[in-house]
Amino acid sequence: MAFEPSPQLLEYTEKVIPRYPQKRSAIMMILHALQREVGYISLEAQEWIAAQLDLAPIKVREVVTFYPFYREHPIGKRHIRVCRTLSCALNGGYQVCEKFKSEFITGLNEISPDGRVTVEFAECLASCGTGPVALIDDDLHENLTEESVKALCDQIKAETPAAPVPAAPAHA
Amino acid sequence: MVHLSKPPVHPRERRIILKHADEPDYDASLETYERHGGYAELRKAYAMKPEEICQEVLDAGVRGRGGAGFPAGMKWKFLDRKSGKPIYLICNADESEPGTFKDRQIMHKDPHQLVEGMMITAYAIQAAQAFIYIREEMPHGARILEAAIEEARAKGYVGKNILGSDYSCELIVHRGAAAYICGEETGLIESLEGKRAYPRIKPPYFPAALGLYMCPTIVNNVETLCHVKHIIAMGGKEYAKIGSPNNSGTRIWCLSGHVQNPGYYELECGAATYGDLIYEIGGGLRPGRSLQAVIPGGSSAKVLRAGERFTGKLRSGDAFDWGIEDIPLDFDGPAAAGSMSGSGAVIVVDDSVDIVEVLANINAFYAHESCGQCTPCREGSLWMKKITTRMVNGGARTEDVDLLASIGDQIAGRTICAHGEACAWPTQSFVAKFRDKFLEAAGRDPAEQKKRPFRMV
Ligand SMILES: Cc1cc2nc3c(=O)[nH]c(=O)nc-3n(C[C@H](O)[C@H](O)[C@H](O)COP(=O)(O)O)c2cc1C
Ligand code: SF4
Ligand code: FES
Numbered sequence: 001m002a003f004e005p006s007p008q009l010l011e012y013t014e015k016v017i018p019r020y021p022q023k024r025s026a027i028m029m030i031l032h033a034l035q036r037e038v039g040y041i042s043l044e045a046q047e048w049i050a051a052q053l054d055l056a057p058i059k060v061r062e063v064v065t066f067y068p069f070y071r072e073h074p075i076g077k078r079h080i081r082v083c084r085t086l087s088c089a090l091n092g093g094y095q096v097c098e099k100f101k102s103e104f105i106t107g108l109n110e111i112s113p114d115g116r117v118t119v120e121f122a123e124c125l126a127s128c129g130t131g132p133v134a135l136i137d138d139d140l141h142e143n144l145t146e147e148s149v150k151a152l153c154d155q156i157k158a159e160t161p162a163a164p165v166p167a168a169p170a171h172a
Numbered sequence: 173m174v175h176l177s178k179p180p181v182h183p184r185e186r187r188i189i190l191k192h193a194d195e196p197d198y199d200a201s202l203e204t205y206e207r208h209g210g211y212a213e214l215r216k217a218y219a220m221k222p223e224e225i226c227q228e229v230l231d232a233g234v235r236g237r238g239g240a241g242f243p244a245g246m247k248w249k250f251l252d253r254k255s256g257k258p259i260y261l262i263c264n265a266d267e268s269e270p271g272t273f274k275d276r277q278i279m280h281k282d283p284h285q286l287v288e289g290m291m292i293t294a295y296a297i298q299a300a301q302a303f304i305y306i307r308e309e310m311p312h313g314a315r316i317l318e319a320a321i322e323e324a325r326a327k328g329y330v331g332k333n334i335l336g337s338d339y340s341c342e343l344i345v346h347r348g349a350a351a352y353i354c355g356e357e358t359g360l361i362e363s364l365e366g367k368r369a370y371p372r373i374k375p376p377y378f379p380a381a382l383g384l385y386m387c388p389t390i391v392n393n394v395e396t397l398c399h400v401k402h403i404i405a406m407g408g409k410e411y412a413k414i415g416s417p418n419n420s421g422t423r424i425w426c427l428s429g430h431v432q433n434p435g436y437y438e439l440e441c442g443a444a445t446y447g448d449l450i451y452e453i454g455g456g457l458r459p460g461r462s463l464q465a466v467i468p469g470g471s472s473a474k475v476l477r478a479g480e481r482f483t484g485k486l487r488s489g490d491a492f493d494w495g496i497e498d499i500p501l502d503f504d505g506p507a508a509a510g511s512m513s514g515s516g517a518v519i520v521v522d523d524s525v526d527i528v529e530v531l532a533n534i535n536a537f538y539a540h541e542s543c544g545q546c547t548p549c550r551e552g553s554l555w556m557k558k559i560t561t562r563m564v565n566g567g568a569r570t571e572d573v574d575l576l577a578s579i580g581d582q583i584a585g586r587t588i589c590a591h592g593e594a595c596a597w598p599t600q601s602f603v604a605k606f607r608d609k610f611l612e613a614a615g616r617d618p619a620e621q622k623k624r625p626f627r628m629v
Contacts, residue, residue: 019344021258021301022385024366032308032347053366066368067349069308081309085270086471087428087519089533089628123352123537124270124471125309128428128517129435130177138311142177 003044009037013052023053027063031070040071075118076111077160081135084121087128096132096144097121103153115163116156176280179435182453186414186440188422189398193281200316202323205284211329213404217292218335225296229400231408233420237274238264238355238393239470239515240590241503244400245408248297248390250380257387258300262364263290264393265306265313266348266355269470270537271517274424274436275394279306279313283320287343289397291330292404294341297390302343305360308350317345352541356589357391358383359543370545371589395424415441418487419502423516427454430461430522439501446505447497450520461522465606466496468506469514471534472594474601482509511601525628528613531602532560532629538595546587552579553595560599561629563610566618573610577603 005013012033017026030049035041041064043057050057064070082088082097097108100119106112109120127133130142134149141152178194181187192198192208205211217225230245251259263286267275278286286304294302306314321343324330332340351369353359358377359369361384376382383389399421403411412420419441428434432455439449446466450456457463463478482494486508492498499505506513521530539557544550559576562568580599583592603610 019342022365025346025364027366028347028349028363031349059366062368063366067351069348069350084533085537086467086530086533086628087271087434090429090519090521090525090530092626094627122309122350123540124268124272126267126273126276126307128271128273128519129426131428131434135309 001044003042003048005034005048006037009033013049017052024055024059026053027055027060028067031060031064035070040074042072074111074165076116077163078117078156079135079137080117080119081122081125082119083123083125083127083131083133085124085128087124088131088133091131092145093132095146096134096149099146099149100134100153103150111165113164115165116160176277178281182437184444184448184453185438186422186443187438188402188414189285189395189424190277190282190436190438193277198281200281200283200320202284202320202327205282210284211288211324211327213401214288214291214329215335217404218295218337218339222296222298225292225404228403228408229296232399232403232411233408233418234396234399234403234411235419235503236393237395237399237423237516239269241513244392244396247380247392250378251297251390252381252388253298255381255388259297260384260387260389261290261294261297261299261302262357262360262384262389262391263302263304263397264355264357264360264391265304265310266352266360267310267394268307268352268355269472269515269517270534271426271428271467271470271519272515273426273428274516276310276313277424277436278394278398279310280316283317284324285398285401286317286394287320287324287330289399289401290343291324291334291341293390293392293397293400294343295334295339296400298339299341299390302341303364303384304343304345305348305354305364306345307348307354311347314345314347321345351543352537353543353589353591356591358589360391361389368543370543371591373588415443416500416502416504419504423502423513425449425501426515426517427520428517429467429520430457430524431520432456432458441502442500442505444501445497446499446501446518447495449501449518451497454520457520457522461524463496463520464523464525464527465521465530467517467519467521468499468509469512470517471519471537472597473506473514474511474597475605476509476511477605480605484508525626526564526613527602527606527609528560529564529628531598532557532564534598535560535595536629538591538598542591542595546592548583549587549592549595552583555579556595556599563613563616564621564629566616566621568614568616570611570614572614573603573607576610 046060050060104112132144235241348354354369358372363369379389424438466476535557539553542553580596583596
């Protein structure tokens with residue numbers, strides 16, 4: 001099935017391409033907009049982007065598969081990224097990650113059984129002075145403790161309706 | 173929703189870049205920036221000749237704040253102006269060396285300072301277009317910068333005929349996608365071209381000659397570009413009086429790990445020591461703990477072991493004999509001690525953790541972030557991670573200690589980019605300096621190790 005861009009995505013794409021001296025440079029920004037809207041980047045969507053930029057689809061796919069942030073499969077409704085790196089780890093980053101996982105009864109890089117979240121490890125989020133930290137969607141949460149993680153999880157559960165998905169690994 | 177905290181300024185600080193950032197009523201708007209004298213230096217600069225600005229920056233001696241410490245004025249001099257191709261300016265806002273969180277403060281709290289520094293730089297090098305490459309993990313930062321650029325464009329500070337001159341330059345924000353290697357300048361350029369961030373080999377691909385779209389390109393760090401504004405305000409020679417010779421200006425040090433008051437502290441170069449930063453400014457270690465190690469300039473910098481002595485001769489000819497606490501906080505101090513100031517990220521490790529696990533955590537980072545082009549880096553980083561993780565989990569062999577060291581020795585100098593050094597230096601230095609601990613770790617029992625309550629891998 002061919003990818004149908006929303007009017008907003010189409011408008012954004014038309015606006016962002018001419019900002020660059022060469023069209024191909026717009027790939028990453030279009031991917032960002034598309035993933036934000038759709039949740040992930042399907043092969044069909046990649047073909048659509050390639051067509052906008054006069055590129056072979058593989059040129060888009062090699063970008064999608066190189067950068068950890070782009071994904072070809074859906075994730076939970078909320079994206080939780082816990083910093084794994086040294087300054088956070090020295091102050092309990094791994095324990096914080098365990099707490100997120102246990103609150104949603106989920107493993108790393110999966111969609112939780114209630115469909116609400118995907119918990120991942122991220123590398124240094126450039127907030128090492130307030131570690132452990134985690135990004136939940138766009139927002140950074142600092143100085144995390146088991147208690148504050150519990151509160152964040154309760155908030156997510158209150159805000160985000162459960163929508164269980166058939167159990168299948170979200171991505172590698 | 174952005175609410176970066178605004179900690180108090182330590183009395184030892186000398187704030188130039190972060191002068192206003194943490195004032196309670198200071199915000200990211202153009203109105204606030206102008207109320208504090210913002211864009212006056214842009215006007216001053218645009219009344220100068222571009223080459224005069226370049227000379228001021230050269231006179232200032234300002235060294236790059238992104239990691240390598242290369243003098244900015246010198247880099248600009250290397251620009252290939254004869255090719256006739258357009259020149260590009262890129263701000264490296266990838267801020268991804270573990271331990272570093274200074275550029276975040278500037279971009280979130282004082283974005284116009286960066287815009288002003290960039291538009292002065294763009295004019296000085298006569299850039300056709302300018303870019304800010306910001307890491308994906310700062311979505312609010314990207315929005316704040318975009319809003320600031322819009323405001324600046326409306327006022328004629330960015331875009332067509334800047335300040336009524338015949339010079340025009342667009343500035344756009346480009347977002348990364350969570351790959352550390354985009355911080356390496358040629359990887360960044362490839363990424364900005366819409367490709368995988370595979371670093372290019374130097375020579376011939378020095379950005380100043382063959383950069384973005386194979387055109388002459390200047391890549392500078394956020395903090396470096398902000399200093400340009402202050403160099404114009406003071407004059408290069410006056411600016412050079414701040415700090416110590418060869419180490420001019422202030423630097424924002426990022427203190428993290430096992431200290432009571434982690435945070436960012438802007439200090440005059442050479443005016444304090446690592447001891448001052450950790451114990452006086454940073455409040456020292458947690459009660460009852462003692463120092464085990466300090467990583468002086470981002471996680472790729474060679475580690476310093478507590479109790480180690482550093483001796484030698486300074487550039488001035490004077491002999492020195494330092495402990496960690498005596499090392500001057502500048503570019504040359506940690507270099508004299510056999511390490512580097514790198515990105516200004518100081519990570520403190522106390523005796524509560526296993527030093528082998530610290531290295532295992534670092535190795536996991538570099539193994540994850542290798543772009544995979546060079547065999548020594550791709551394979552070596554992975555093996556260093558595997559060996560150190562096994563030492564932590566139990567089941568390693570004594571000979572693994574030498575094997576680990578030898579893998580490190582076979583990477584540095586044999587790769588396309590400095591990620592090779594970045595991933596080798598931790599292993600080389602940790603094993604050399606903590607050999608006793610690695611030998612001990614090699615004999616651990618997996619069953620016992622499983623029970624450890626605190627984990628870092
Ligand atoms: C593996 C690697 C990662 C790097 N990451 C960054 C980074 O995140 N931010 C940065 O400003 N410079 C980084 N650098 C340094 C850049 O390559 C480049 O030297 C710098 O942006 C130049 O700016 P400056 O001269 O103003 O410091 C990195 C270098 C390497 C080898
Ligand atoms: S040294 Fe590592 S990161 Fe750099 S180009 Fe080679 S494989 Fe890639
Ligand atoms: S180590 Fe976690 S933010 Fe840097």
